[in-house]
Amino acid sequence: MSEPFIKPFTKAEMDAMRATTRDEEGLKRRFWDKLRRVAGRIPFAEDLVAAFYCATDPKTPSRVKLILLGAIAYFVLPLDAVSDLLPLLGFADDAAVLAAAISQVASSITEEHRAMAREALGEAVSKAG
Template sequence: MSEGFSSRFSAEEMAAIRRSLRDEARFGADLMSLLKRVAKRIPFAEDLLAAYFCTRDPATPRRVRLTLLAALGYFVLPIDAIPDIMPIIGFSDDAAVMAAAIAAVAGSITPEHRQKAQDTLAGL
């Protein structure tokens, strides 16, 4: 029997994701703060930022926005399947969640979102 995507998160993790997403400004600040610390160590930093800029775009459909926000929330969330402080493999679960979310909504992340991500990373 196949379980749905949301069943992979515990009730505690889902509550933490919901709390972090309620305050968009704080969520964006948390994401940028974390990226400043780890951007050079993770190969998918540009994808994270492009996904974030996609969620901020008013033209992005709600379903896409929610999918990406859940994946970004998991990245920012301190509770993790594999702790981020573990060298090399620490971000592998985050990368897998992000890759799945991006694959599900790939057509919605535009070249403009990717360019903003590149510009932002260049400024970190």
């Protein structure tokens, strides 16, 4: 079975992700700020937040954390293959990157991570509204 084609990141995207993931507190802050702004417009919000909780869980293996933090960094970065301001298409690239990351580490995202995500999304949406 062949692997599906996934567009490689540009050098600028890779440099930005490295810088973003080195500053974990900054990444967390930017993640929650952006999520509050867009949570109601993205259908993959629960998966994204569950991935965040998995990536920040001390029990999660380093390899899994790295994969998920890369996808989360792509979500928060202002550099995007498709601008988040475009209706319908704006978050398509973010969803694709997240889906690719989750497909690699799905067994590490627990029901506990998902429950925390549902709770956090309820709070984020109520604060944004």
